[in-house]
Amino acid sequence: MQQKKIRVAVLYGGRSGEHEVSLASAASVIRNLDQERFEVVPIGIDKQGAWWLNDLKQLPLDTVGQPLPLKTSQTVALTAPGQLVAAVANTAIAKSTAHKERTEGRPFDVAFPVVHGTLCEDGSLQGLLDSMNVAYVGAGVLGSAIGMDKDVAKRLAVANGIKVAPYIVIKHGAWQNEMAYFTKLISDQLHFPVFVKPANTGSSVGIHKVKSVEELATAVNDSFLYDTKILVEKALNVREIELSVLENSQYGSQPLVSIPGEIVPQHEFYSYAAKYLDKDGARLLIPAPLSETQVKQAQQMAAQIFEVLECEGMARVDLFLDKQSDEFYFNEINTLPGFTQISMYPKLWQASGIAYQDLLSRLIELALARFERKQNLKREWAIEQ
Numbered sequence: 025m026q027q028k029k030i031r032v033a034v035l036y037g038g039r040s041g042e043h044e045v046s047l048a049s050a051a052s053v054i055r056n057l058d059q060e061r062f063e064v065v066p067i068g069i070d071k072q073g074a075w076w077l078n079d080l081k082q083l084p085l086d087t088v089g090q091p092l093p094l095k096t097s098q099t100v101a102l103t104a105p106g107q108l109v110a111a112v113a114n115t116a117i118a119k120s121t122a123h124k125e126r127t128e129g130r131p132f133d134v135a136f137p138v139v140h141g142t143l144c145e146d147g148s149l150q151g152l153l154d155s156m157n158v159a160y161v162g163a164g165v166l167g168s169a170i171g172m173d174k175d176v177a178k179r180l181a182v183a184n185g186i187k188v189a190p191y192i193v194i195k196h197g198a199w200q201n202e203m204a205y206f207t208k209l210i211s212d213q214l215h216f217p218v219f220v221k222p223a224n225t226g227s228s229v230g231i232h233k234v235k236s237v238e239e240l241a242t243a244v245n246d247s248f249l250y251d252t253k254i255l256v257e258k259a260l261n262v263r264e265i266e267l268s269v270l271e272n273s274q275y276g277s278q279p280l281v282s283i284p285g286e287i288v289p290q291h292e293f294y295s296y297a298a299k300y301l302d303k304d305g306a307r308l309l310i311p312a313p314l315s316e317t318q319v320k321q322a323q324q325m326a327a328q329i330f331e332v333l334e335c336e337g338m339a340r341v342d343l344f345l346d347k348q349s350d351e352f353y354f355n356e357i358n359t360l361p362g363f364t365q366i367s368m369y370p371k372l373w374q375a376s377g378i379a380y381q382d383l384l385s386r387l388i389e390l391a392l393a394r395f396e397r398k399q400n401l402k403r404e405w406a407i408e409q
Contacts, residue, residue, distance in 0.1 A: 029063040031132040032388060035149070037069040037094055040141030041229045041250065047091035049363040050138040054092075055085045056365075056381050062388070065132045068094040069139070088365070134391050135160040136384075138363055142224055142251075145360045146172035159395030161387045163359040167334040171359040174255055175223045177333055181354045184332045186325065188354050189344065190214060191257040193223070196248050203241065210256050211237055217259040220244055222251035233259065260353070262344035264289070265312055267326040268361075268372040269339045270383075271390050275397075279330050281323040282372040284343075286312035308368060310375045318345070318352075325352055333357055337390055340369045 034057075036050030037043055054064050066078040076095035084090045135158055137149055147169035153160045163171060170176055178188045192214065194206055210218060220243040221231040230250035232243035247254045268282040286309040314322065326341040333339075340361035344353040361369035370380050378386070 030061060030134065030388065030392075031063045031065055032057065033065040033067050033132040033135045035067050035069060035075075035135055035137045035139055036092060037071070038139040038141070038144040038149075039069070039071055039073050040139065040144045041225060042139075042141035042144075043071060044091065045362060046139045046144070047094075048089070049140070049367070051083070051085060051090060051092045052088075052364045052367075053136065053138050053384060054080075054083065055088075057384055058381055061385065066092070068092065069144075070094050073143075133159065134388055134395070136388065136391075137162060137360060140358075140360055140362070141229070142172070145358075146224060159391050161391040162337040163335045163339070167336055168359050170333045171335065171339065171357045172224050173253075174221065174356055175253065177357060178354065180332055181329060184328070186329065186332070186354050187351060189257050189260050191255045194244070194254050194256065196252045196254075199244060199248065206256075207237060207240060210240065214256065214258045219255075219257045219259055220247050221255050221257065222247050223253040223255055224251045260344060261347045262353070263312075263347060264355075265314070265322055265343045265345050265352070266368050266372070267322055267341050267343070268369045268376075269326050269330045269335070269341055270373070270378075270386065271335075271337050273386065273390065273393075275393070279327050279335075281326050282376040283310070284312040284314060284319055284322045285310040285368055285372050285375075286314075287368070308371065310371060314345075318350070321352055325354070329354055329357060335359060336394060337387055338369070340372075 034050055034054050036046045038046055040046070050066075054066060057064060064080055066080055066083060068076045068078055070076065076097065078093075078096045082096035083092055135153055137144065137153075137160060139145060139149065143149065145168060147165040150160065150163070150165045150168050154165060162168070170180065175193050178191065181188055190213070192206070192210060199206060216237065217233055217235045218240075219231060220234055220240070222229070230247045232239075232246065234240050234243045244254065244256070264287040265284050266287060267284050270280045270282075272279055288307040288309060290306055311319075322343055322345075325343065329341050330339055335357070338359070338361070340358045342355040342357070344355050345351075346353065358369075361367065363370060365371075365380060370383055373383050374380060
């Protein structure tokens with residue numbers, strides 16, 4: 025008897041400044057999922073938050089690098105929280121006898137969010153999926169929220185003995201009321217240059233390198249366009265080292281960590297333009313030219329950060345290596361990293377011995393295993409008679 029395929033809802037797009045990056049990542053994921061094991065249900069999320077159930081046959085998957093269209097039909101899968109399962113279950117696809125036999129009434133078995141940034145990677149989407157009792161790939165609500173907030177992630181890292189670059193947090197209202205105070209604080213404590221960055225964005229959106237006090241206000245005000253909390257961080261003389269982390273299939277065991285890679289920006293820093301607009305914006309060195317001792321240090325730190333920040337499934341951990349002291353600093357973590365075939369997360373695993381397709385399969389297996397464990401938890405309590 026032929027084994028039933030696992031139906032995977034690939035979610036892409038989203039109400040995020042990284043919407044377009046998601047379209048490219050999702051195309052790569054859909055193209056590379058094992059067709060012998062998985063059946064894809066593509067769902068595009070537009071910038072207004074509506075979910076569109078797409079026709080897989082109409083997606084441009086033949087050309088590598090071609091992003092997905094947001095929608096290929098007028099079938100709305102979700103217009104308000106809580107309607108996803110019901111709406112998808114009422115489609116012609118879900119009503120078919122063959123589909124009902126495969127899924128026993130469920131429109132899909134697991135969601136694979138290939139989305140980035142706010143309202144996608146910050147726990148918002150994960151909470152929605154949890155509330156609908158849907159299995160999904162990646163970190164849960166807590167790990168996603170922590171990973172997205174650079175300030176909270178750094179605070180937890182510091183509390184566990186992990187070094188971070190010196191930084192100051194500023195809330196939008198406080199900046200408006202005490203601009204002169206914060207300007208002096210930054211000048212006195214951090215000195216220039218500094219990096220100004222929103223606390224809750226990815227892909228270097230809203231990040232500026234500021235070299236003088238005269239440039240500070242403009243950079244801070246721009247960063248506040250993307251978040252109500254920003255970080256102003258001392259610019260260290262560092263190398264940028266990244267590692268891919270994968271939850272261990274053996275429940276309770278230490279997470280797996282890839283070999284390190286290094287990003288060598290051709291711009292002044294690894295900006296959004298360097299990542300996505302300039303094909304020569306950065307060189308990716310895999311493996312990173314590090315000593316054996318440095319490799320072990322980086323891998324141990326990445327595994328520790330993954331666990332300290334309550335991550336599940338996967339994460340890409342970004343470290344700084346100080347060129348003078350040779351010390352590692354935690355920069356940030358991405359719980360839903362880029363997933364094109366040229367993205368650092370899958371490339372590091374390919375170089376570490378896990379092929380792209382196998383990596384996708386493992387992530388889905390981890391999601392289903394975690395979902396099964398949660399189904400066994402008690403949701404009711406009563407006093408024993």
